[in-house]
Amino acid sequence: xxxxxxxxxxxxxxxxxxxxxxxxxxxxxxxxxxxxxxxxxxxxxxxxxxxxxxxxxxxxxxxxxxxxxxxxxxxxxxxxxxxxxxxxxxxxxxxxxxxxxxxxxxxxxxxxxxxxxxxxxxxxxxxxxxxxxxxxxxxxxxxxxxxxxxxxxxxxxxx
Numbered sequence: 001x002x003x004x005x006x007x008x009x010x011x012x013x014x015x016x017x018x019x020x021x022x023x024x025x026x027x028x029x030x031x032x033x034x035x036x037x038x039x040x041x042x043x044x045x046x047x048x049x050x051x052x053x054x055x056x057x058x059x060x061x062x063x064x065x066x067x068x069x070x071x072x073x074x075x076x077x078x079x080x081x082x083x084x085x086x087x088x089x090x091x092x093x094x095x096x097x098x099x100x101x102x103x104x105x106x107x108x109x110x111x112x113x114x115x116x117x118x119x120x121x122x123x124x125x126x127x128x129x130x131x132x133x134x135x136x137x138x139x140x141x142x143x144x145x146x147x148x149x150x151x152x153x154x155x156x157x158x159x
Contacts, residue, residue, distance in 0.1 A: 010120040012052065014059075022052045030067075033125040040071040040132065043081055048124055059092040065124050074135035076148035082136060088127040092118065 010026045030042035050063025066085040073080055092109050109123060140146035 010048065010124060012118040012120070013116065014118055015116050017052060017054050017059075019054055019056075022054070023049070024052065024063075025049050033121055033128070035125060035128060037132075040069045040136070043068040043070050046128065048120075050120070052118075057094060059118070060090065061092070061118075061120065062087075062089040064088070065128055067128065069132060069136075071136045073138040073141060073146075075137050075141045076146050078138050078140075078146075078148070080136065080138045082133075084128075084131050086127045086131045088124060090120075090123055 010028070012024065026048040027045045028048070029045055030036065033046065035042060035046075044067070046065055046067040048063060048065040050061050053060045053062075064085050064087050066083070068081055068083045070079065070081050072078065090109050094115070138146060
């Protein structure tokens with residue numbers, strides 16, 4: 001997927017950020033973060049609440065993103081709507097040293113040393129994508145009360 005659309009990105013001006021903790025709230029459509037799929041559809045906006053902690057040149061962010069997706073049950077093909085809330089935290093560091101290789105720590109985000117803007121769109125999008133199930137199933141299937149369960153199991157036996 002491409003980078004989030006610039007006009008809708010979750011951007012914070014670092015020059016205006018005060019020392020200590022600052023709260024932010026964003027509400028965006030899935031398309032703003034380029035979260036589009038043929039397998040599921042986002043229902044309503046993605047609501048992101050986060051806190052940025054600034055201490056000198058040190059920055060960290062933590063928060064949650066809540067959203068709903070609409071998909072078909074992978075077992076019985078019934079439509080379902082699934083709510084999610086994903087937690088995230090990041091540590092931001094300016095100026096990646098030359099001798100540091102790879103990005104093993106997913107929560108560490110390297111910033112250009114001369115940047116004045118923090119765009120959280122990509123990082124939050126990645127956490128959202130990790131929470132979306134590959135094969136969502138309905139509650140009735142999980143509890144064994146799905147009216148289509150016998151038919152699904154019969155089809156699986158023949159396969």
